Amino acid sequence: MIPIWGAKRPRSCTTRVDLLCDDETMIPIWRSKQQPSPLNLGEFRRDADWANVGEGPAGLIAERLLAAGDIADYISFRAVCRQWRICSTDPRAHGILDTRFLPRQWIMLREEEEESEASPHRRRFLNTSTGCTRRLDLPELDGQDVFGPTTEGLLVLLDTDTCVLRLLNPLTRHMADLPSTSNLVTLEDLRHASCMKNLFQICGAGLADDLTIAVHFRNIKTIAITKPGDAHWTVVDRGSWFLPAMSFEGRFYCATTKAVTMVETSSADHQPPRLVTAAKLTRPFSRMMEDTVHLVDIDRKLILVDRKCNGNDHRKFEVYQVDLVAREMVPVRGLGGRAVFIGKQLALSVSPSVFPSVCADAIYLGFDDMMTGRFDRSPVHLMDGTAEPRQYHQYSIGGMPVYEPLRVDEHLSWCVTGYRVN
Structure with missing residues (x-):
């Protein structure tokens, strides 16, 4: 369960409609305009022996759940009984890179859970496609x-x-070691590092092909690929x-x-893995400015958000679709x-x-240092060019603002914030 606000704008609400709670923590819920109709439990036979439904029907159900794309439902199905796990x-x-079992759309929230002796490593996960949440113990x-x-x-x-x-699938608990980073x-690098682990700050990781993981190591300016079980990394x-x-x-x-x-891992002429140009930017990006660009998947389209800052109170956002066929940047509105x-x-x-409190065609900023300046407002509404001022509390963690209780937009803003920002 997540905080939901009834109206998109303005972002204030004076009437408390309901309070729902998950297994442990009570979270404010604001009812949306239309509620889904309740499930008609009378359609199911309560006296059926579901454990002995048979390998054929149970196996078919498992296949359908796996094909639906949410591995969490499949894991829940297997947890019912031994007979269902067998089939x-x-x-x-x-x-671990088998695409059938990847927890796509699930993100780990950055909230601080109250630890207990029974569950010191409990974390809450959110499905960004459905709004469902799950609490998982991850020792x-x-x-x-x-x-x-x-x-993924x-x-x-x-x-x-x-x-x-290491790679960890938080839903299946499958873990795989990656090769030693010594060859990277x-x-x-060692002379300039304050400590060894700071060299391996990861600013992006994901599939380079069906069997290969690619990682961007920011502090050593390296993109490298490997396969679980390989002896070493390959620098791209x-x-x-x-x-x-x-x-x-x-x-x-x-x-x-x-x-x-794009990382090209294979070629007809047996060239080593390399970077190939997918599309040139419409303007060169200057490291001296505070500009940033951001890649994001929107409805299976690769989108680039260009955030321009000219050093004063002017912030401009431009959106492009990366046309991978024509190899060009196509401006889009909204x-x-x-x-x-x-x-x-x-x-x-x-x-x-899915999240009625979030505004359509709007850009929300994370809490990274480059996006919490005096002139950075969030959200920014692209269709009319307006922006809402951020409300900062007098308390902070590591210089970052603290909101309590967190609403869904703040949860998501923390999720996109760099993981070295506590």
């Missing part, structure tokens, strides 16, 4: 820096003692200044100061009725039909 495929019996996070999630929903973990990277670090590019990176339709894209590029949350490293889009 369905175990996700952990396959590779695998102990002693780990958490980066991500990737576009996987978490990237960095062991704070050994600097070993130079003596020059090193030394370039990369902007946000993400996976889209099973390929890994990143923006440079001049273009949107966001197709969706809202986009952008941070310096991550971005995601959600539908106001």
Whole structure:
């Protein structure tokens, strides 16, 4: 359950309609205009022996759930009884990058849970397509820096003692070690690093192909790829200044100061993995300015949001579709009725039909240092050019504003904020 506000604008509401709660924490809910009709439980036989429904029907149900695209429902199906697990495929019996079992659309919220002896590693996850939430106990996070999630929903973990990277599927609990990062670090990197783990700040990770994971290591300016089980990383590019990176339709894209590029892992002439230009930017990107660009998936289209800052109170947002066939940037108006949350490293889009408190065709800013300036307002409404001022509390964490209780837009703004911002 998440906070929902009845009207999109203005963002205030004076009448408390309802309070719902999940398994532990009570969260304010604001009822939307139309409520779904209740499920007619009379349609189901209460006395049926569902555990012995048979491998054929149970297997068919499992296949349908898996094809529906939400691995959480499939995991719930397998958890019912031993007979249902027997007739369905175990996700952990396959590779962690198997696309059938990826937790797409699930993100881990950044809220601080009250820890208890029974569940010290409990985290809450949100499905950005449906609005559903789940609480999961993940002891695998102990002693780990958490980066991500990737576009496919996987978490990237960095062991704070050994600097070993791991991939974790939070819903299946499947974990895989990645190769040692020793071949990625130079003596020059070591001389400038305050500590070893700071070298491996991850600003983007995702599929480069069906079997390969690509990672953008920001502080050593490196994009590298590997496969779970490989002995080492393969460097794709090193030394370039990369902007946000993400996976889209099973390929890994990143923006440079001049273009949107893609990691090419295979070729007919057996060339090594390399970056190829997907589309050139409409203007060169200046590192000296506070401008930022952001890649995001909107309705299976690769979209680039260009945020221009001229040093004063002027902020301008332009939106482009990356035409991967014509290899060009196509200006578009609005966001197709969706809202986009952008941070310096991550971005995601959600539908106001799922989150009624979120405004359509609006851009919400994360809490990264480059997006919390005196002139940065959020949200920004693209269709009429207006923006709403942010309301900051007198309290902060690491210089970042604190909102309590968090509404859904603040939850999502924290999700796109860099994972080294506490």
